[in-house]
Amino acid sequence: MNINGMVRSYMIQIMEDEDFLKHVAELIERQLHEWYLNYEIFIMKFKDYELVVKNGDQYYEVTLTQQELEIMRFKGLYELDHRLWTALMDQGLVVMKGDGNYLETVLPEIYKS
Incomplete structure (x- = not known):
């Protein structure tokens, strides 16, 4: 999967x-579908945002506060x-090298060799 920095920069400026x-959750889901189609992503808003990745009976969860979301959004494009x-990898989600530049851009540490 490929991404474009110019487009991302524009999106950060105009999106809530x-x-x-x-949008980022959709990108993650698309990347996961390249490996295995059973992955699903859910976003819930309670006091904080909850992102849940489901693959069969395996669940991975990430919690973000509104403040964390705002800070990360403007700290860097990715x-x-x-x-x-x-956070997903820390919980055991296996990440494979993907086609395109998305993972290489977002997780450069897994491409160092």
Whole structure:
């Protein structure tokens, strides 16, 4: 999957926080579907945002406060993606190298060799 920094920069400027989170979750889901179609992603808003990745009976959960979302959104173009992927990986989600530049951009540490 490929991404474009110029487009991401524009999206950060015009999108609301929650819409941006939904967009990033959709990208993560598309990447996961390249590996296995059974992955599903859910976003829930309680006091904080809850992102849940489901694969069969396996669940991975990431919690974000509104403040964390705002900070990550403006800290870097792919800061939110990186935070979500690393939290999922810390819970045991296996990340494979993907086609395109998305994972290489978001998780450069897995491409170092």
